[in-house]
Amino acid sequence: MKKVMFACRKNSCRSQIAEGFAKTLGAGKIAVTSSGLEAAKVHPGAIEVMGEIGIDITDQTSKSIRDFNPEDYDAVISLCGCGVNLPEGWILQEIFEDWLIDDPDGQPIETFRRVRDEIKAKVIGLIEQLSRYSVSQSHEVHQNLNS
DSSP: OEEEEEEESSSSSHHHHHHHHHHHHTTTTEEEEEEESSOOOOOHHHHHHHHHTTOOOTTOOOOBGGGSOGGGOSEEEESSSGGGGSOHHHHTSSEEEEOOOOOOTTSOHHHHHHHHHHHHHHHHHHHHHHHHHHHHHHHHHHHHHHO
């Protein structure tokens, strides 16, 4: 199972939303964590808009990326353009993407909803990409064993 780290500046909005979607939509397919360049608290707006669609992220907590080891992850996704500020080990992982999602903090709830929906679409694509990647890797291993 591929391990994914969603990273953001404060691990309060975008990365928390991504973690919630990935845990729900990727259950049994990927293992997921989120963190930030610094830890804050999970934003009430993120909790609200995820709750509107039946995903409860109230038990998620904000974590610092310094508390994790980049070698433990196959995919690292920056949601805010902060990839340039991540320690080098994080951006050199097997898969690294910088999604550049708008920060909804301080914006109307409609912005949180738009950001939530953008993240959902990207998380679905990531899960499909990692599933194909895992299948092709498994196929290569199988071919090598039969050679």
